[in-house]
Amino acid sequence: MSYKEDQEGEIEALESIYNTDFIVVEDSPFYKFKIRLCASSTDLEFSTDPTCFLIFTYTKKYPEEPPLVDIWAEEDDPFFDDLKKEELKEKLQDEASNNLGMVMIFTLVSIAQEWLAESLDLEKTRIQEERERIRTEAEEAEKRRFMGTPVTVQNFLSWKEKFDAELASMKKVEKEDKDRKLTGRELFLRDKTLIESDLKYLEEGGEAVAVDESLFEDLDNLDLDDIEDLDVDDIED
Template structure:
């Protein structure tokens, strides 16, 4: 079995599963022949409802070449209900156009859907009426549909023209995000230059901010230290104040207390423990040479 034949049989099985009894194999020998009943509204097995809802219906005939889908199928349209020869030719043209659009792929399902769409748009009574009045009515309906289609196209174009450049740019950005930007040497070099510049600017801003913080902190610390030093100097006691009190009066009690503490301090050396030569202090004759006059006594009393 060739690949084309296997693919054609698989397509036939799929069409039978989709269309059920509306699909029929006319010839199971190559070239295969298939037929499909196409109506605007599928009512299932309810024939009465189908006849009430559908005013037009056709049967699509397809002869499948051996090398299909590489080559196009041969198509024909048989009118089942409600269409004149003019409409049959229109439906056949639509079917062949859809077949060409799907060349190289299984196309029968797509052809049926294109035919069904046209039937749905023209699902009215009287299309098979060949009278002059009926033909005029059909032309009027077709012109109305063409006019409506043109109006829709005009409105769509008008909306596009009203879009601002910003909106178009935003759409382009979204499109680039979806599709992605191809990476090449030119794009990479431009990105790297932009990245390096942004990095340098960030580092410069950080360095400037750090310098300002240090300067502000140094000024604050310097001012605080100066204030502390001034306060310490101002509150510092003099030697006289430490022994006499802040009022300048000699505090004898503190002096005696300090003397007692010094005497009781075990770290202080006792006079008896010192190895002194007492003979040095026994010679009182040397004291006779000293002249103590009245002026000296007055100074001592002061």
């Protein structure tokens, strides 16, 4: 049987096997055709199932020579990027070299289907492992949030240094506040017993005196040293 007869006989067989998934692109000078390859990716949550076309072109002496092989897929295919297409193409070329002397397209397509199924299983495993890694990291982060940071000599000394600095700053402010001379208004606001003691004194004298608190509102501007220097006669005037 001649090469031409072998090729035409295989074309008829491929048309009956793959039906609408088989498309002849050219029939002269040699047959060029493509076969659709598709796999379900339900578990991978791809927007569409991975799909490509295996493109074969007979040579003059096929099947004594391997056919030319190429892979085509949509640019937005969720699985068949350039790396995957090149990987599948190399695998088919290697298999073609191992099957010289016999028609081999059905064998090559079957190998491509097996490769696709295995690759999708690997991708599914990779996605599951990635999800598990993210979940584990989130759980560990949540545990650390409740457990706090383990105490070490280094982080304890760092914390103590900051704590001592804050404590010294608070003591400094407190000392400055004590050393500062309080105004009359601040004295009354800080120690309410001063007001109550005066009222008690007046009540013990037999008189109930109504105190107008507004008289004390301007005590902030009152200089007690000036009052001490005043003569009683000046006050009466």
